[in-house]
Amino acid sequence: MDTIARTPQQIGAGIRRYRRQKKFTQAGLGEKMHARQATVSKLEAGAPATQLRILMDALAALDLELVIRPRTKSTAEAIEDLF
Amino acid sequence: MDTIARTPQQIGAGIRRYRRQKKFTQAGLGEKMHARQATVSKLEAGAPATQLRILMDALAALDLELVIRPRTKSTAEAIEDLF
DNA sequence: GCGAGATATTCGCGGTCGCGTATATTGACT
DNA sequence: AGTCAATATACGCGACCGCGAATATCTCGC
Numbered sequence: 001m002d003t004i005a006r007t008p009q010q011i012g013a014g015i016r017r018y019r020r021q022k023k024f025t026q027a028g029l030g031e032k033m034h035a036r037q038a039t040v041s042k043l044e045a046g047a048p049a050t051q052l053r054i055l056m057d058a059l060a061a062l063d064l065e066l067v068i069r070p071r072t073k074s075t076a077e078a079i080e081d082l083f
Numbered sequence: 084m085d086t087i088a089r090t091p092q093q094i095g096a097g098i099r100r101y102r103r104q105k106k107f108t109q110a111g112l113g114e115k116m117h118a119r120q121a122t123v124s125k126l127e128a129g130a131p132a133t134q135l136r137i138l139m140d141a142l143a144a145l146d147l148e149l150v151i152r153p154r155t156k157s158t159a160e161a162i163e164d165l166f
Numbered sequence: 167g168c169g170a171g172a173t174a175t176t177c178g179c180g181g182t183c184g185c186g187t188a189t190a191t192t193g194a195c196t
Numbered sequence: 197a198g199t200c201a202a203t204a205t206a207c208g209c210g211a212c213c214g215c216g217a218a219t220a221t222c223t224c225g226c
Binding site: 002008011018047056059067069071 | 087097
């Protein structure tokens, strides 16, 4: 299932979901992407000042990619994504 | 056309494309997202230490959204993206 | 309810962000 | 060529990154 993200929190949640799917631990993912477990934790928590490099490294380590596209759903529907 | 991004540079290029499509200037976009023109410039250039907040603000200002999904193409093909 | 693994959080450090402000440099158009 | 808008780059500043290393807290299965 693809993940739509409009906030850093949603990005973090998506990363976490895919990581667990692949049965990785934060420490394990951290090793793959040359970052610390603490850094992965902050990324998944949606820290808004996380650096782009960290995100892209995580995506690469999980074999994911990003798609940028015009917003599809209404603002109302987007609220559901929070749950 | 949706934009696939695996590097900060590709993200920046995507942002730039959508910004121009909407006939925005860097300064104009900056005002919408409460950032300076110089910051938008660095984002579009693909500075890897750009903060996630900046990216999401830009996407929101351009009415775009992010999708996280498994990589579609082969790893071999991904190498070409570097050039 | 224990214990072990996973995750969250802290300290000091060097680095770089984005900010305000200001100035190059580039690009498009006449 | 000349002009002006658009973009790129620079300086000092305060803030916060990710780092190493370590610790605290949470979450399971048993």
